[in-house]
Amino acid sequence: MTDRTRTVTPVFDPLTGPLVPVTADGTEWVVVVEHDTAVARACPHQDADMARGSLMGRAVKCPLHGFLFDSRTGRGMNCRFTIATRPAALLDGRWHVDGVPADVTP
Ligand code: FES
Numbered sequence: 001m002t003d004r005t006r007t008v009t010p011v012f013d014p015l016t017g018p019l020v021p022v023t024a025d026g027t028e029w030v031v032v033v034e035h036d037t038a039v040a041r042a043c044p045h046q047d048a049d050m051a052r053g054s055l056m057g058r059a060v061k062c063p064l065h066g067f068l069f070d071s072r073t074g075r076g077m078n079c080r081f082t083i084a085t086r087p088a089a090l091l092d093g094r095w096h097v098d099g100v101p102a103d104v105t106p
Pocket residue numbers: 043044045046047048062063064065066067
């Protein structure tokens with residue numbers, strides 16, 4: 001018999017959009033829903049809020065100066081900066097960052 005169940009990760013959170021700000025173990029992250037990863041909430045350039053940024057393919061774009069960061073590696077794509085990244089997963093309706101349960105933050 002074939003198991004027809006499977007886990008589907010949404011590419012867009014209907015409440016927050018493609019970038020979900022969360023806090024996990026006291027650290028602020030932004031979950032990139034489409035890529036099952038999280039980037040640091042503060043931009044490494046001048047601390048802009050990456051939750052107010054946008055997603056362009058695999059890149060997260062900072063809202064302040066437009067620097068692009070690869071959402072999987074954190075490497076700057078048009079700058080010399082690197083942003084911290086961690087794996088993210090939606091488990092039982094709750095985001096986890098690097099295996100740590102996270103709370104959605106405003
Ligand atoms: S604060 Fe993010 S690019 Fe300048």
